[in-house]
Amino acid sequence: MENTQLNGDVNHRKAGRALSSAVSVTVADLSPLHRARLEYFPRLPPILKGAFGWREGEPTNSADDAEEIKGYFPNLYGQPPVFIAPNRGGPVTIGKTLRVGVVLSGGPAPGGHNVISGLFDYLYNRNRDSVLFGFLNGPSGIIKNNYVQLDEERIYPYRNQGGFHIIGSDRTKIETPEQFEKVDETVRKLDLDGLVVIGGDDSNTNAAILAEHFVAQKMKTKVIGVPKTIDGDLRNEFVETSFGFDTAVKVYSELVSNLGYDAISAKKSWHFCRLMGRSASHITLEVALQTHPNMALIGEEVMEKKQTLTQVTRSIADLIVERATMGKNFGVILLPEGLVEFMPDVDKLILELNEILAGGHLEEDQIIPKLTEQSSYLFRSLPPLIAKQLTLDRDPHGNVQVSKIESERLLIQMVSEELKERKKAGLASCSFSPIPHFFGYEGRCSLPSNFDCNYCYTLGHTAGALIEGGRTGLVATVRHLTKSPEQWVVGGYPLTVMMDIERRKGKNVPVIKKALVDLKGEAFRIFSEQRGSWRLTEDYRCPGPIQHFGPMADSINFTLMSEARDTVA
Amino acid sequence: MENTQLNGDVNHRKAGRALSSAVSVTVADLSPLHRARLEYFPRLPPILKGAFGWREGEPTNSADDAEEIKGYFPNLYGQPPVFIAPNRGGPVTIGKTLRVGVVLSGGPAPGGHNVISGLFDYLYNRNRDSVLFGFLNGPSGIIKNNYVQLDEERIYPYRNQGGFHIIGSDRTKIETPEQFEKVDETVRKLDLDGLVVIGGDDSNTNAAILAEHFVAQKMKTKVIGVPKTIDGDLRNEFVETSFGFDTAVKVYSELVSNLGYDAISAKKSWHFCRLMGRSASHITLEVALQTHPNMALIGEEVMEKKQTLTQVTRSIADLIVERATMGKNFGVILLPEGLVEFMPDVDKLILELNEILAGGHLEEDQIIPKLTEQSSYLFRSLPPLIAKQLTLDRDPHGNVQVSKIESERLLIQMVSEELKERKKAGLASCSFSPIPHFFGYEGRCSLPSNFDCNYCYTLGHTAGALIEGGRTGLVATVRHLTKSPEQWVVGGYPLTVMMDIERRKGKNVPVIKKALVDLKGEAFRIFSEQRGSWRLTEDYRCPGPIQHFGPMADSINFTLMSEARDTVA
Structure with a gap:
């Protein structure tokens, strides 16, 4: 052959x-x-x-914690990547x-x-x-x-x-x-x-x-x-x-852009769209770049800026009020599934709740005195249904199931309260008609x-x-x-090259490092340059449904286009 | 010219x-x-x-209530339809x-x-x-x-x-x-x-x-x-x-079919999909024909069969139990936005609530004694959040806002309770992990x-x-x-030809008759022939996203294909 x-x-x-x-x-x-x-x-x-x-590269290291990773993988550690190469007398x-x-x-x-x-x-x-x-x-x-x-x-x-x-x-x-x-x-x-x-x-x-x-x-x-x-x-x-990723973000982008056009056509609804992506906000970032929403929350940025739930709530309320003064009681907001986990105050509350509820179910009035002052304040300011969810729905390890929180509904309720208070204080008056959406399962099995x-x-x-x-x-x-x-x-890189040691369930284990949104990366840079102009305008972009025929059938998502690292020697 | x-x-x-x-x-x-x-x-x-x-047809009547419609439209009533026709010496x-x-x-x-x-x-x-x-x-x-x-x-x-x-x-x-x-x-x-x-x-x-x-x-x-x-x-x-209609049903069909593939891939979720369509269930019927869900509820059929909320709940639970015995704890269920309004018991409850709450807000324990026995039972069996929604959210005329009820969540809660009771009674045991979806706004402004x-x-x-x-x-x-x-x-038909008299807000008014799903029509006939085979299998059909290029760019929805009336003389 x-x-x-x-x-x-x-x-x-x-x-x-x-x-x-x-x-x-x-x-x-x-x-x-x-x-x-x-x-x-x-x-x-x-x-x-x-x-x-075959062409072999240089011997490799792990992403971090070299000695420990080597300990876990004594036989595999350090092997070189290999590439399929033209057959020039080498092994075939x-x-x-x-x-x-x-x-x-x-x-x-x-x-x-x-x-x-x-x-x-x-x-x-x-x-x-x-x-x-x-x-x-x-x-x-x-x-x-x-x-x-x-x-x-x-x-x-x-x-x-x-x-x-x-x-x-x-x-x-x-x-x-x-x-x-x-x-x-x-x-x-x-x-x-x-x-x-x-x-x-x-x-x-x-x-x-x-x-x-x-x-x-x-x-x-x-x-x-x-x-x-x-x-x-x-x-x-x-x-x-x-x-x-390429297919899923295209499916979500179409849907979000349809909501943008709906917002500017009917001029009466605020669409809050939660997108899949619990550990990282790549999907939200890509969909934002494709569709130009009025606001997109990036979990990694929320974490870096240590933004609390209250701060995020206020920043959304600010946008809504600002647009309302222009007569625009509509808009589109994107958020990643894992948003609240990136917030330091919510993160702290959840850790405390996990501790307090470790022994079994407690009623809210039993929980509150056991929380730190800050967490107690946050817990009491949560919409009752969300507070209940936090104490009731727990995973087999007894932990609060943060992923079950419908954060688009949480934010809608928090923002509604904030707007009511501003109105009471005579600060602002605007018509706020929010609609929650979650786009996740729709993109996992699409063509x-x-x-x-x-x-x-x-x-x-x-x-x-x-x-x-x-x-x-x-x-x-x-x-x-x-x-x-x-x-x-084409070829293969050692799995160990992507690994470091992380603490999971109280144990040090080797894992492949998850890639978070790089706040210094090209995709986020373009997003942060452009988003200011999306806030008050309706510069909604319509990528449309995935085409399998015609001139744009072979298009590639923006994240990959902007961040692909062509570093293979 | x-x-x-x-x-x-x-x-x-x-x-x-x-x-x-x-x-x-x-x-x-x-x-x-x-x-x-x-x-x-x-x-x-x-x-x-x-x-x-121009070619003119015969003088026309109204859909019904001819004399009254004539009274409202003395100048327009009875005019013939007109068609644009080849110019053969007539007016040009x-x-x-x-x-x-x-x-x-x-x-x-x-x-x-x-x-x-x-x-x-x-x-x-x-x-x-x-x-x-x-x-x-x-x-x-x-x-x-x-x-x-x-x-x-x-x-x-x-x-x-x-x-x-x-x-x-x-x-x-x-x-x-x-x-x-x-x-x-x-x-x-x-x-x-x-x-x-x-x-x-x-x-x-x-x-x-x-x-x-x-x-x-x-x-x-x-x-x-x-x-x-x-x-x-x-x-x-x-x-x-x-x-x-053609575009919207194609958008929804793609999403539902993706959920079908998700159900059969992950094998652990029941997707409850509410689709737009409050007065009629055409969208749900079309999407069912395109995607072959395990169950699709058609409002018009529910009304004709006088199915109550309890009966519908039980029929869904039956399906879930039946599939569970085959080891299939997953599936797809479609329902139209207006489903509960087609149910005689819910309809009756809403009428009574409108009457009782006409004078202003009342607490639940004040409402219950004023309801008929049947409505009181239904009201008390509703999930608390839904019951609250019914009494709190009312439109400017004081009426209950049925359209605000998230009926996919209502059904999920009702079915969960039903399954719990069956389990308690030793009748059935199954893992039920439901996910609610609403597809509406995503289809109104799509390409x-x-x-x-x-x-x-x-x-x-x-x-x-x-x-x-x-x-x-x-x-x-x-x-x-x-x-x-x-x-x-191409041409034009008199608007009066589609009208009859209906009672709206306590007054007789001329309106264009809404077309409900025809239970004797071709689309429903095919649906009712095929749906039996979709219940226990996973015959999910994948129409895919709308294509604007290539061989299927000019495809037409199934409802139109099966029911278009080619009756122009």
């Missing part, structure tokens, strides 16, 4: 065509766009279609017969199906005897040895489609010795050469631990991670973007953009190539993503 | 091109899709491009100099800008001296003589774009003698030959009243209505569909589909032609909408 251009794309197309009639019963009621997308052939870097060699892939497992981990993100189809096509086009197993319903499927064999017939209806439902997903972490034993058993039973873990930062951390474990056990199974998350917080100088289709299909191929090349403990990477796929550089 | 094919499209394109550089400052930050849509040229029936004649349009006003009335719907650009292009291409005035912020703009002159420069940035913000809208009804006087004054000052009212059923009723008034006053101003509403309830044997662009642009032309032809009291109509625009038949 050396030096031979593989006709993988042609083979797939034929297979697909044959199948589209073979599986006609199943696909009978597919929508026209669903059918059309089945026929879309993702763009791939040409190097993945033929024989290729040979189309090995491979047995590979793939698993989806965590919340769905558009493009997951293309990682799987890309992986399948890579394996199948190199060697018809290779086998791909899909573990069912997430990592728990590995533990339970619950899988299906993925062949063209099974994969075809999911090509370029949204969702994770081809094999399902869950949030199981493989942690306990019993779980590791079960995993070893499964991997041995299936005689796996490799395991591809498609997931976010935690899942990729888990992938690294598995990779290290298999090496330590002298098992042949290689583990490759694939960077997934719509939140965009799995991103660093090695991973330019996680897949799914992937061409970018996510191409990126994921390439990631799937790359993961296959890395396993074929005998690599382990790497995350599949595609560099130069803002260029055309023909110019993409 | 007789028998000469007008080059209106070429002229517009040129004007548009010239302007796109002239207004470059304003359009500097338009999105690529926004720009591309500015250059889209809507398809038009060829007959509107050249000289044409001659490119009069016209002064026309246009107004947007009620909630926004995708395509409104195209009605205005279509109207402008018609007038401008026939006679460069014609003038179009846009009344600002709805019918109140007519009363206040608040307007702008609409020229190409002003219109260009809105071509094929969503929203109503080119001139704004409101819900003012022209009713009082003082308002009529003000309107007369404006119309005389501007010397209007015609007024185009773009609105829903109420706005078109108001258009008919204005038309009758102008004739009675011997004023020259003709009034033409244009059928707008995303709800789809302005529809009958004359108006095949209202504009905006119009090609269908709505073409339809609205044609409606605008037709309205202009009807005014030029000296017609009044008509609604602009386009027939054979499921065929290609080249085959569309």
Whole structure:
């Protein structure tokens, strides 16, 4: 197979065509766009279609805490990144017969199906005897040895489609010795050469631990991670973007921009839009850049400026009053899901509540005396329903479930009270008609953009190539993503290179560092330059729905365009 | 100009091109899709491009209550519909100099800008001296003589774009003698030959009243209505569909289908989706046909079957339990905004509450003894927050604001209680993790589909032609909408033909009959045939986002396809 251009794309197309009639019963009621997308052939870097060699980079370190990370990963630590490179007499892939497992981990993100189809096509086009197993319903499927064999017939209806439902997903972490034993058993039973873990930062951390474990056990199974998350917080100088972010932000941007036009058409509503993104505000920042709302709250900035809930409430009220004096009783405000957790006063209150309620449920009047003065004041100023939510809804560890707080409704109530008080004090009078929105689940399983289709299909191929090349403990990477796929550089970086030590549940553990919004980065810089002009005008920008045909079908999100680091040597 | 094919499209394109550089400052930050849509040229029936004649139909009646309607409209009642027809020696349009006003009335719907650009292009291409005035912020703009002159420069940035913000809208009804006087004054000052009212059923009723008034006053101003509403309830044997419905249902269908894929990917959430549509459930029915949810509640069916809130709650709980026994603790349920108003028990409770609370606010324990036994039981079984909403939030007439009830949250709470009780009774045990959604405002101002662009642009032309032809009291109509625009038949039907007498605020008034979902109609028939198979499977269908390019750019919604009445002689 050396030096031979593989006709993988042609083979797939034929297979697909044959199948589209073979599986006609199943696909009978597919929508026209669903059918059309089945026929879309993702763009791939040409190097993945033929024989290729490998280029290794320099040995690596971890993001921080080198000695501790080394302690956790004695076998994997320090390995160099590898890149798929033109074959110039170096080692060459040979189309090995491979047995590979793939698993989806965590919340769905558009493009997951293309990682799987890309992986399948890579394996199948190199060697018809290779086998791909899909573990069912997430990592728990590995533990339970619950899988299906993925062949063209099974994969075809999911090509370029949204969702994770081809094999399902869950949030199981493989942690306990019993779980590791079960995993070893499964991997041995299936005689796996490799395991591809498609997931976010935690899942990729888990992938690294598995990779290290298999090496330590002298098992042949290689583990490759694939960077997934719509939140965009799995991103660093090695991973330019996680897949799914591009599609999700486009879905949300369309919706927010429709609300902007609604605001300026009906001229009577304030739309408060909470967007997914609990740990980081990348989605909110991107959607703001795409749509130009009157205000967008960025959690990282709130944290840096130590803005309290009261301060944020007042700043929103200021905007509403300012626009009201211009006769504009309408507008659009964006906020990230995790907003309140970035506020120092709310954060403090939650810590105290966790402590106080550790022993079990208490009534509000029992709680208040136990709080510090500041937290007591904040707690009493919260809308009753939110205060109740904080004390009642707790997770299995007894902690307050901050993620359940509908912060757009919290802010609406806080701002309403603030406006009433200003009115009472004779300071301001304005008509305030707020409408809460939450955009999250709508973007996780939508039809992937061409970018996510191409990126994921390439990631799937790359993961296959890395396993074929005998690599382990790497995350599949595609560099130069803002260029055309023909110019993409593919390979793998050690998962350890993205890690540091963090304290979780009272223990020091190695984790992949989450990327927060960089307040000195290009995207935030442009946002902070422009947002002043969005406050009092209605400069709403309308990106429209994702187009899969026509001149803007291959557009790329703004965050990636402005911040992609082209630093590969 | 007789028998000469007008080059209106070429002229517009040129004007548009010239302007796109002239207004470059304003359009500097338009999105690529926004720009591309500015250059889209809507398809038009060829007959509107050249000289044409008129064909009249038979004299008409009203939908019902003929004598009373005749009493309200002595001058307009009974006039025949007219159709624009090939010029075969009959009267011919001659490119009069016209002064026309246009107004947007009620909630926004995708395509409104195209009605205005279509109207402008018609007038401008026939006679460069014609003038179009846009009344600002709805019918109140007519009363206040608040307007702008609409020229190409002003219109260009809105071509094929969503929203109503080119001139704004409101819900003012022209009713009082003082308002009529003000309107007369404006119309005389501007010397209007015609007024185009773009609105829903109420706005078109108001258009008919204005038309009758102008004739009675011997004023020259003709009034033409244009059928707008995303709800789809302005529809009958004359108006095949209202504009905006096609786009809005496509926006909602994409979102619901994404939730379906999310449900089956993560396998742990029940998505409860409330969809806009208070008086009728057309949107819910269409979205159900597009997406195949596990359950879709149709208000009209609930009413016909006299289903109570308890019965609906139980039927949802049954579904949840049934799926749980199959290990499926997830699903998608659709409901129309107006659902609870279709329930006889809720309806009765609301009537009683309106009566009891007419004198002012009462506490719950004062209310309960005044309710009938049935209503008291229902009231006490409501979640506390909903009960409070019912007694606190009342409209300016003192009535309970049913539209403010978040019925997806009401049902979630009712179903949770029901499931708890069944569990207590040892009947069922299932994990129920519900997520509420409301899709409404997101669809009102979205980028119009090609269908709505073409339809609205044609409606605008037709309205202009009807005014030029000296017609009044008509609604602009386009027939054979499921065929290609080249085959569309355009003209106007008397607004009175759609009217009957209804009781509103204690008075008999003429109104345009709202179209409810026809339980014997084709769309509902197909839905009721298929829904059984959607309950326990996950046959979620993915229509995807609206495409403006490519093979499915001209697709038409299912409701129109299945129910369009091609009855024009």
